[in-house]
Amino acid sequence: MTGSAEPPAGGAGRPRVVVSVPPPLRAQLFSPAVWDRLAARTEPVVLDDHTDRDALTAALPGARALITSWGSPRVDAGLLDVADRLALVAHTGSAVAPYVTEEVFRRGVRVTQAGDAMARPVAEVALAFTLSLLHRVHRFDHALRTGADWDTASAAPPRHEVRGSGIGVIGASRTGRAYIALARAVGARVSVADPYLDAAGAEELGVQLLPLEELLQRSRIVAVHAPATEETRHLLGARQLALMPDGAGLVNTARSWLVDEDALLAEVRSGRLDAAIDVFDAEPLPVGHPLRALPNVLLTPHQAAGTVECRLRMGVSAADEVLRLLDGKPPLHAVSARALARLH
Template sequence: MPSAQSPRAVFAMDPVHLPLLFPPPLMDRLRQVAEIDPGLVVRDFADPAVTPALAEAEVLITGWGCPHLDADVLAAAPRLRTVLHAAGSVRALVGEALWQRGIRVSSAVAANALPVAEYTLAMILLAGKDAFGQRERYRRTRSHPASDETAALGNVGRRVGVIGASRVGRRLLELLRPFDFAVSLYDPYVDPAGAAALGAEPLGLEDLLRTSDIVSLHAPDIPETYRMLDRAGLALIRDGGWLINTSRGALVDPDALADELRSGRLNAVLDVTEPEPLPAGDPLYDLPNVFLTPHIAGSLGNELERLGRTVVEELEHLAAGRPPAHEVRRTDLARVA
């Protein structure tokens, strides 16, 4: 049972996520360090039924589906001092009113980075073997390829260009280390020594695009990265190259990308698009050189428990008088998703 000093907490998210984020053993652990009603999950802060709980809440445990924490919400939660977000980006969740109140924010974005990096690694390995193209060929011919048709395949020395040393980008670079790839990195915030420490060769964006067999996007969706891969940038990727996007569709000019893919010059793995989802009649659904998935790289299913565990660990830190391990500061939002 929580102690008399345990903070009062309230869930605020789409209730459908709660059982996966906090399965029974983890919920029991949470309730050891916080006073919380698992049956109360706020979707509408203006609902009179949640007013008493909100007035006493010291901690909000938020997730996908939580409304924006504006000034009216904060006025209804005078005791609130911490927001623990059991998901990734907090950009749409928090605003100036929260920072002015001095409320601390923590996010499970680091935990969410791991499945995205794992997905990306898998796609890089499959792209280097041309697994998607070979599947289409095998389906069509019902025969094995000749040796000369596979001479250019394989992952030894394959050049992988990573755009963005975000949390996902860094986890991906870590996962790439055991393989025989030649890895380069473009990130204006990382100096050559920092890139070397991450196991990558630092390159400018144009040089990375020009020299990579596989380009993987991991930059944040901020104004400075909007359409960072435009028509000219995409044209720099070598013929037969691969673009992997598990970040955001806004980073790529969709019309230019569609033209490159329809021409067959490039291949792509797209877990995100713009718009999302694509219209039902979009030709990208049917192109043999495009592998589309419905935004599944991030945490889903049993992976959500990892996000919930991050929140519980943060509560345990707070109970022990320690600061959050995954705190998000206002200055961070200028360069993170």
């Protein structure tokens, strides 16, 4: 919603903004300059224990905006009943479903997110995973670190250059498109499976549009970039993974929701497929989880979007949305109630 700007005021007259972000993450998201810009126009109310619903309930009366982060309480009717002046929930991450309910939209509160800030670093990690799988870097590293002799460590399945390799992308999302651009820039032949991408859109991206099963059969690397919705639960199960060629690799920097982890574990345990994974059914990933011990699996602890630059962009995005609200301007990255279909 748009309207007249709220007049700047000093002292107690400044609009209150609740910042539900823990101290370490707050330092990563908000540079001193951005925080000063926000504080010059607002009265920030900081919740160090950002998971405490009671603290949030006490802070919301009179607040014009709420900045949320991972782990913040979900804004429901109960919280909205005390949030008598709330006009904006600005989430510093991407998926908003864990943090707002339909009631937020029904009451006319605008909701924004910072997903655009995350697309580039996640795409870069997905490309790094792709290159590692193609060149079997993870296998060599594991062999040398676990004491294999030189000749044994040097043995690996066939390796390939990215130029000319068939790369299949599941989902032409923001991150999927960023990954496509990077993969094409280094010479990959990219195909995409996405029910919402038409022929014109595929041509614009410079990719071949394929049905999912054909993409799986033809791709040396499959990179998952689809949203987590009810329809995409275990989009890749045992039957789909079995379609991938021997020696192929799976990259998942999106959501574990999309891949049947047990089915993938069976495939990588057999040695038929390699995988590079940033997201897991259980997070933190248990120390004794079998994925940790496999030489053909590259793992990172859900950190694909954790760059300095990305975190700062996320903070800028949230601060800008608050200031745009105060200036009577429309949001830059608003989402509608349809965003609740994206579960994670």
